[in-house]
Amino acid sequence: MPSLAMPILTMPILANVLVAAGALLAAAAIVPAAEAAPTGASPWSDDHASRARLIAGDATPQERWAGLEIEMEQGYRTYWRTPGDSGIPAELDWSGSRNVASVEVEWPAPARFADPYGAYYGYEDHVVLPLRVTPEDPSAPVSLSLSLFYGVCKEICIPATGEAALTLPPEPVGSTPAIARARETVPARVALGDAAHGLAVRAVALAGEDRLAVTVDAPPGAMLLAEGPDSGWFLAADEAADANGIVSVEIVHRPRDAVGPLPLRLTLVGADGAIEVETRVPPE
Template sequence: MAFMLRVASIAIFSILSITAVVAQPVKSPASAQGFHSRARLVSGGQQGDSWLAGIEISLDPGFKTYWRNPGDSGLPPRFDWSASENVADVEIRYPAPYRQEDAAGVAYVYGKRVVLPVLVKARDRAKPVRLAMSAEYGVCKDICIPARADMSVDLTADGPDRSAIEAALAKVPRPQVLGAQSELSVLSVEPVTQDKPTLSVTVRAPDGAKPSLFAEGPENWYLSTSQPDDANRFTVTVEEKPKDASGLIPVRLTLVAGGKSIETEVSLDGNGQPR
């Protein structure tokens, strides 16, 4: 049922997004007002051979927007950078979300304000870079409405919003191997006999901090994650997967606790069992 709700939400989002499209000006502004939300495209100067930018979304009290994996029935954000100038590559980094449960199921969300850091590679480092974005993101309280923002910004050396982007980068989960000896760690992944492919994931978290786990598979794989038990064990269930799945399937486990976050990649076989 949760999977069907998720598919239906994405379909509705796509239909409403098409109806929301309006003619774009030749040069979009750096900010946009949306449904109970405001979006800005911000600049943070250079970092090595990349430019720093960010997508800032501010929400009215009580409203939320979604992580890259929205959970059971949310609306994942979508970004189109094709109108950018002198841009070779764009990489979005996602700060850790929080888990919210309601009548619609489990959602992975952001509230109040979030900055999504963006790393930009220029085609020609000697020429100016203009970042242009068309974004669609869900804004939800009792119901979910798609918001659209068409924005652009010149990436300049002064980078007026660098501090906000660096603060957001600090909240992006850091990669970590399975079983790492640290205070926040995914320790083990073991199979559990159930009707659907199921995993028991044991984690370590700082004393007094309740951990949250977010499991992501590739396209057409949907995984649900329980709350932790008293031993910091989560149950991850493969709710949906392609019938003809084969080979090694990458699964990303994002663990959040005590203001820190890590992500650990594990592999499943085509039947959804750990390898």
């Protein structure tokens, strides 16, 4: 009859077994910690060459700050709110959120890229879009729920999607460096003629049926972006100002039923900052 007794372990063998078991337990403890979302952030939502999540920021009595963070594989890009000649504008659906009166997306100043189809504007490798959240009840937590559609590109544009949810408490959670850094790169909102970061939009005038002349103060290499009131408009600005500081803007497409002055948003991006100006052409 075979013996049912367990083999006797010598002290050296037993020590090795205990060390190995301890290492396995430690590794098992590390893996979940590495996969878990940090405090104040939703889990990552992965898609083509990219992933997205929500991160929490500061809270004040009347508003909360959060951020939409998008990471991409090296060399991949995603698009600004107006992508340019090619690309996919992002769509952010907050309809599943609770205790939210509004979510305002703040867009950091983009870079300009070129492809065979023309120029487009966006961010390479990584971006955080600051989110200004106004709660319906400032004393209660906010439950953000995001359904995201966006584009990523390297050689061609590929649609991507993501889902993220995050609770923002009414009390401050402390400054989030990533959101603070992103807010510093959002264009300063100034009036027509006012200057900031060494930049100014001095005047806007009609220069033909489908052309505008925008007079700027800007160093060489500055970039002007022009947007109409909605996606029915498409405006394209020259890459550089002429010797008189005038950038020509072509109205490439306008809605057939468009009448009256054109509400215009101009973003002027320099090496040391950016500004945003809202005006109307011609002025009322």
